[in-house]
Amino acid sequence: MRIGEGFDLHALVPDRPLVIGGVNIPHDKGLLGHSDADVLIHALIDALLGACGLGDIGQHFPDTDPKWHDVDSKLLLNKVYAMICRAGYEVVNIDSTIIAEQPKLSPHIPEMRRILAALVGAEVNQINIKAKTSERLGAVGREECVVATVTVLLSTAT
Numbered sequence: 001m002r003i004g005e006g007f008d009l010h011a012l013v014p015d016r017p018l019v020i021g022g023v024n025i026p027h028d029k030g031l032l033g034h035s036d037a038d039v040l041i042h043a044l045i046d047a048l049l050g051a052c053g054l055g056d057i058g059q060h061f062p063d064t065d066p067k068w069h070d071v072d073s074k075l076l077l078n079k080v081y082a083m084i085c086r087a088g089y090e091v092v093n094i095d096s097t098i099i100a101e102q103p104k105l106s107p108h109i110p111e112m113r114r115i116l117a118a119l120v121g122a123e124v125n126q127i128n129i130k131a132k133t134s135e136r137l138g139a140v141g142r143e144e145c146v147v148a149t150v151t152v153l154l155s156t157a158t
Contacts, residue, residue, distance in 0.1 A: 002089060004051025006043035006150040012143055020098060020105065020146065021112030021129065022074050022119070027103045031146060034063035038073035040098055040129070043148040044116065045073075045080045047094075051154045052087045077119045084154065091122045092153040097130045099140050099147040105131035 016030025021040040031037035045057045061068045061076055098105055113127045134140035
């Protein structure tokens with residue numbers, strides 16, 4: 001068994017799509033980043049890489065490399081999932097938290113769970129996503145950013 005944890009944060013800015021957990025969410029702002037800035041998938045990637053001792057997202061997909069500009073983070077997760085499979089591991093479960101003041105994310109969580117499960121070879125019941133606010137405190141509360149944390153448990157592939 002291996003445990004990994006991931007964290008990511010992206011600024012909310014106008015004129016960008018808001019993509020979280022592979023879902024396009026209607027909102028007047030989106031997340032700023034070199035790729036599509038999917039904060040949940042980026043935190044998941046770091047958790048998976050960390051559990052396998054394979055570094056972090058920036059080592060594998062640097063924001064200085066133009067080939068990753070505006071890339072769909074689901075593609076990055078596909079690549080990382082292949083890495084953990086080659087390392088001999090499979091997902092036992094994923095537990096995550098998205099912290100955003102707006103928009104309300106709970107209506108989108110079932111679709112996020114389905115997307116993530118399909119991308120990491122898991123069942124939907126192995127994926128948990130919680131949506132929280134910061135009670136209007138700090139940068140999240142001022143709607144300047146969105147934060148995600150992820151914990152994964154991996155086991156040796158059967």
